[in-house]
Amino acid sequence: MSLLSPAATALVKLMGELPRGPRREGVFALWLTLRVAEDLLLVPPPPERGSKRRVVALEQRLSSLGFPAPLRRAMVATLAELREARRDRVGQALLLLVAPAREALGPEASEILARAARSAGQR
Numbered sequence: 324m325s326l327l328s329p330a331a332t333a334l335v336k337l338m339g340e341l342p343r344g345p346r347r348e349g350v351f352a353l354w355l356t357l358r359v360a361e362d363l364l365l366v367p368p369p370p371e372r373g374s375k376r377r378v379v380a381l382e383q384r385l386s387s388l389g390f391p392a393p394l395r396r397a398m399v400a401t402l403a404e405l406r407e408a409r410r411d412r413v414g415q416a417l418l419l420l421v422a423p424a425r426e427a428l429g430p431e432a433s434e435i436l437a438r439a440a441r442s443a444g445q446r
Contacts, residue, residue, distance in 0.1 A: 330439035349390035391427035414444030
């Protein structure tokens with residue numbers, strides 16, 4: 324049994340198919356962000372302090388990655404949404420990455436994120 328969501332598993336698979344470089348690091352950045360976002364959907368929800376720490380750790384990790392600029396700009400808005408640590412905003416936070424992911428990484432990464440955002444919105 325996988326501990327990863329279907330979207331996280333799909334991003335890992337996509338990462339394995341890409342050669343090293345900015346696109347692969349972009350998919351890795353999406354995977355890291357998705358993992359933090361999905362943690363906000365846990366029942367019971369994690370403590371707010373813990374969620375905020377995870378977002379800070381995510382920001383630090385993302386700062387060392389070299390992923391495409393459109394995705395980097397969108398990540399700023401997504402991280403701002405995740406900093407609020409509100410369960411009802413997770414889907415919206417992920418939606419902010421869909422179009423930049425399509426532009427920078429291609430339709431497959433974008434579709435994976437769109438499905439994850441829809442799923443988060445239904446929880």
